[in-house]
Structures are given as C-alpha cells and as structure tokens.
Amino acid sequence: MSANALEVRGATKTYGGFTALAGVDLTVAPGEVRALIGPNGAGKSTLIDVISGRGANISAEVRLFGTDISRASPAQRRLAGMSRSFQRTSIFPGLPVRQQLLLAAHRMGEGDVDELLGEFNLAAVADIAAGLISYGDQRRLDLALALVGRPRVLLLDEPAAGLSFEESKHLAEHLRHLAARWSVTVLLVEHDMDVVFAIADRITVLQLGRVLAEGDPAEIRANPDVIKAYLGSAA
Amino acid sequence: MEADRTGGGAVVTVPGLLLFAGFALVGPAAAFLVPSTLIQSLLTQATIYAIFALGVGILIRQNGMVSFGHAAFFGLPAYVIGAVLPLGLMPPELIIIGGLAATALMAFLVGLVIVRVHGIAFGMLTLAIGQAVYEAATRLRGLTGGHDGLSLDLPRFLFGLPLKTFQQPGSMLIVTWLVLALMLAVAFLFAKSRYGLLSEAIRDNEERVRFLGYRTLVPRALTFALSALVTAAGGVLFALYNAFVSPETVHWTASGSALIMAILGGASAPWGPVAGAFTYFFLKEAVGSFTTHWLSIIGVSLIVVTVVFPAGLVGLFDRLRPGNRSQGAANVG
Ligand SMILES: Nc1ncnc2c1ncn2[C@@H]1O[C@H](COP(=O)(O)OP(=O)(O)OP(=O)(O)O)[C@@H](O)[C@H]1O
C-alpha cells in the first residue's frame, strides 16, 4: 500500500548525439520535499522535462502513486495529479491574472481562485494582463498556475529564479508550508544552498546527466564527491 | 467586464445590448436614408466584405494566426450553391446551409493539419490552400464554369423572401447588415466564452496550456473553422447578391484585401475588421475616382497604420478614449 509519490526509472534525454540525461532513477516518498541540485548544465531542468513529458527524444518509466504514466501526454499527467512550473517564466501575457487561473481551475473542476490569489499575493493584480505585472508577480503567477487544483506531485524548476535574496527566501518558506498544508509532494530544483538545506527533506545531486549522490541534507553536506563537484565551487 | 469570462457573471449587459441594437439599426436606417442606389450598392458590398474580414480577424485575434487564403472559404459556399442548385436534389435553403456547414467542416479538417504549423509558415500553407481552390475553380470547368465563372440559377423565393430582396442594393443592405450584426455578436460571445479564453491562452502560450491539462489542437482547429464559417457567411451573401461566382472571388488578391481590412481596422476587437472594411471601401471609392493607383494609396495607408498605429483603428480608438485601458487589452503582435 505504501506506493511512492513519484518513481522514475531510466530517465534519458538526448539532443542530437549529445546525451543530456543518462538513465536517472529517482524515488520520492509521499509528502517529501526533495531538492534537485547540481552545477549548471547538470541536467536538472532536463530531468523535470522528462518526468513531465516535455519535448522530444525523452524516455523514462514514470509512476505517480503507483500508476504508470510513462506514455501519458503532459495534459494527461496534469489531470493525473502531476504539475510543474518553469525555470523561464511561462504564463499568458495577454490575459488578466485571474482569467488564466480560472482557466486552469476550470480544467481541474474548481470554480474559485481567490484562495490561490491570496496565497500568492496576487489579489492586487488579479485583473491586470500578466504581461504588465512585475517580474516577481509573474514568477508567483507561474507557481500559482502549477498549484491550481492542489496537485499531488509538484515539480518546481528554480521557482525563485531571478528574484532577490529576500524574495527567494520568503518564497521557499511559503512553498514549504503550502506543500505541507496541501499535502503536495515536491521535487524542487534550486541553486541557493541555504534554501535547499532549510527546506528539503532529502537532496539528489546531479552531475553530467547522472545521479552523483542522494541523501538527507546532513549526508549531502558531508559527501566528499558533492563537495568536490558542487558545494566547493558554489559555497 | 473581462473579469466575468469564467466567473459566471454577466457577459451580456444592458448597455451592451443597447449598443448592439443600435448597431443593428444602422444598416436599415442607411437603406432608407441614403437615396442613391450607387451608394447603397457600395455599402452593401462593403458590408459583405466586412463579414469576410471579420472572419479573418477572428483567426488573428483568437489564434494569433494570419491567413492568406481565406478567399477559399468565401468562394467555396458560392460554388457549392452554384454546382448543387441545378441538380434540384434539395430545397435551396438547405443547400445554402449545407454549403456553410461543408465549408466549416472542411476548414476544421484542414485546420487539424495546418494549425500545427506556426507563424509565416502557416500563412504560406493557407496561401497554398487558397491557390489550390483557385486552380480547382479554373480547371474543373464542368462544375465551376472555369474562367468564365458560374451563374447561379436562384429560385424566385429564398427563406420566404422574394429573390429581389437579395439582389436590390437597398433591401440587400438591410439583409447583409443584419447578418453582419449577427456575426459580430457571434464573434463577441465567442471571445467572451470560456472557449474563447482557452483559444487566447493557446495563442499566448500553447505549451503552458498543455501543462494545465488541456489539449490544444482541436480548439485551434475549431477556431479556424469558426473563422472560416463567418467568412463563408459573407460568401453566401456575395453569391446571392451577384448570382454569380468566378475564380476571381477565390483569388489570393481577395484574401489579401480582406487581410488588409482586418489589419487596417485592428484585430484586437471584433469590430476592428468591420471598421477596416468600410475604411477600405471608402478609400477605394474616394481615391479611385481620380486615380487608378488606388491600390498604392491603400498600400501606403497600410504602412502608415502598421508603423504609427500597429493595433489599427481599434488601437487608435483605445488611445483616444478617456481613461484608456491599456491593461487587459490583448496584445496581438
Ligand atoms: N536545446 C538544447 N540543445 C542542446 N543542448 C541542450 C539544450 N538544452 C539543454 N542542453 C544541454 O543539456 C544539458 C542539461 O541542461 P539543463 O538545462 O537540464 O541543465 P540544468 O541542470 O537545468 O542547468 P541550469 O542550472 O543552468 O538550469 C546541458 O549540457 C545543456 O547544455
């Protein structure tokens, strides 16, 4: 009965002849906040893409709470309870904030987005076209779109990308609480190691398209390979 | 106002209805007030082309896609009517409705294939389809009359009205205007519907729509079909008014004219292409009377519009309006 929230086997992606992701395995327990770290170009975004079914030349066996969704389209995965945000903000510039959240909510069988607007501090800009709101608001809108309908598994690709130090700290805390309250399992790509050590239950380290290490924050902090490959340069 | 779209509030408001009723009365009023048959005829043609351009504009506004081949959908129902009428298989009214339905269905099926392609490549595909229909119109002589065109042998009564209702400028101005009002209402309600919202979201960011759980191909093909259907309604009126259709009707230059009207007027509001069509006909008439180079005048004004008012007459109107709303306006680039 104890199905994992997310089980990924052999995640692979190639760009032409270049293998960006070489058979990554990953298992995330229900309710866990898992951080995915690694140097630039390690394949973190690529792994999120493969898990969410984005792009060509991808292959992986993906199970969501025991259900095989390996062949499901991104839309079907969303309906099955897997949602994601984007490293490069992906919103609808021509549509008012509330409208796009309502569109997302409608698909999930919900009719109201006031709670979400409140959670992400977007109520003040609810009726403004998303292309005209501030960058910080746009980042939070991207997240709010992913959280519509309270997905069971949430893949977040650098949610704080481009935000100030203060903003990103605050956002991370907020996401951590929201995930706990809504019982969302999270796989989070994040560069800021303070944030990672503060909010992750476990950490997976990627390097050159492979898993370099996996463990709880203390283990990762102490892992000599990780220190050499990543923490040494990042710290 | 836009906030109501999926919120369950009223899309149709009292001022909106009054505005619509007022608009619907303009055509009939003009038919009675304008004594000159010549001007009535001009207005009737402009109204027919306004419906054509409205269809082109729906595609731009809702799908963000530019068609260079919509004349195919304008001429197709006319050819269907012309080819099927002589067979005497069914009532003419049914043929007209069937012609519209067939055009919309064909656009949907074609749309399923071509809306996968974006930007200028999509435009080229529509151009190719338009030219294929043009070629067919010239080659299938038995069916279409080839270059000579096809005279429509229309019955003496249509939809309970004497045929001359559709062929005299004054009465036809009323008919075309009411159809235009109906089509504008359709475009407006579609834009305000959840489906319209979905199509705009797809226009803005198709990938994200998929990651919100929606399929995107069918909605885009349906928008394409709706756009073709509106244009086809204009084509039917054209066929009834002239009782004649020729390959010129489906030529790419006709598609180009309708596109110019849509851009001149601006596609970010449904009424833009309509205003563009009337401006186009007015310019053509005013300038055409003292020079044969009126097309170059149109060309120059188009350049001016795209440089100075990229959002067309709609953009100009929004800018002049007190308390202009720059927010919420869809930016169609
Ligand atoms: N469109 C592309 N074409 C070719 N190679 C690509 C493409 N996108 C990514 N790559 C390569 O794939 C590898 C993994 O990229 P990915 O974006 O997943 O890294 P990342 O870990 O998310 O990095 P970052 O921390 O910079 O976001 C990199 O070597 C990158 O250069």
Ligand SMILES: [Mg+2]
């Ligand atoms: Mg990345």
